[in-house]
Amino acid sequence: MANKTLTRMDLSEAVFREVGLSRNESAQLVERVLDLMSDALVRGEQVKISSFGTFSVRSKTARMGRNPKTGQEVPISPRRVLTFRPSHLMKDRVAAGNRG
Amino acid sequence: MIRSELIQKLADENPHLYQRDVERIVNTVFEEIIEAMAAGDRVELRGFGAFSVKQRDARIGRNPRTGESVEVEAKHVPFFKTGKLLRDRLNGHE
Numbered sequence: 001m002a003n004k005t006l007t008r009m010d011l012s013e014a015v016f017r018e019v020g021l022s023r024n025e026s027a028q029l030v031e032r033v034l035d036l037m038s039d040a041l042v043r044g045e046q047v048k049i050s051s052f053g054t055f056s057v058r059s060k061t062a063r064m065g066r067n068p069k070t071g072q073e074v075p076i077s078p079r080r081v082l083t084f085r086p087s088h089l090m091k092d093r094v095a096a097g098n099r100g
Numbered sequence: 101m102i103r104s105e106l107i108q109k110l111a112d113e114n115p116h117l118y119q120r121d122v123e124r125i126v127n128t129v130f131e132e133i134i135e136a137m138a139a140g141d142r143v144e145l146r147g148f149g150a151f152s153v154k155q156r157d158a159r160i161g162r163n164p165r166t167g168e169s170v171e172v173e174a175k176h177v178p179f180f181k182t183g184k185l186l187r188d189r190l191n192g193h194e
Contacts, residue, residue: 005142006132014132019121029110029125034148036109040101042189049103052130053178057190080190082149084180090134091178094153097138098176 008034041082053086137178147185154179 012027019026037047037055047055057080065076086094103126111122133151136143143151158174182190 003140003142004136005144006136007144008146010136011129011132011143011145015125015128018128019124021117021121026125029114030129032110032113033106033126033129034145036106037101038148038186038189041186045101047101047106049106049130052103052134053180055180082182082186082190084149086178086180090137093134093138094178095175098140098153 044080049087051087051089053084053090055082055084057082140176145183147183149183149186150181152179152181153177 008027008030012023012030015021015026015030016023021029040047041055041057044057046057059080060078062078063076065074066072067074107119107123107126110126111117111119114122133143137151137153140153142153145151153176156175156177159172161170161172162168163170
């Protein structure tokens with residue numbers, strides 16, 4: 001197994017191949033896809049991509065944490081975190097592709 | 101927001117593109133990410149987040165209804181870690 005790391009560049013290259021727009025425009029469109037998703041999440045919306053997965057924003061309440069190195073207690077302020085739940089299709093394809 | 105709304109927004113921003121091309125752009129992005137993970141690769145999208153594959157070891161599970169023990173096979177599962185910029189934006193630091 002190769003274990004590469006893909007980046008935006010690989011995604012725009014794929015868009016370039018598939019759709020036949022310029023490399024530059026393909027890159028800008030990939031960026032907009034990510035931006036539109038980020039903006040929706042920042043507004044507190046769920047982003048639900050069928051057969052891919054669901055991104056949702058959850059609010060966490062304040063709690064006391066501990067610095068594991070010093071043992072000192074530190075307050076952790078309330079914050080919003082993003083969770084991703086993969087679709088069944090994604091789970092199945094990832095499991096099948098990495099089997100054996 | 102769902103997939104079709106994302107496609108619509110991108111189409112509205114790009115009136116010079118055919119609707120079917122905008123659909124292909126959006127679908128290609130998600131398809132590439134799944135294909136990469138199916139090949140065991142990582143997808144790192146700085147500022148947004150990173151998709152990776154985690155290994156889950158085989159374990160003895162239990163059927164919660166009957167209490168019966170069942171062997172659960174080792175498997176690989178998709179994992180997403182939010183990028184720093186998006187995490188900050190979610191908490192109001194632009």
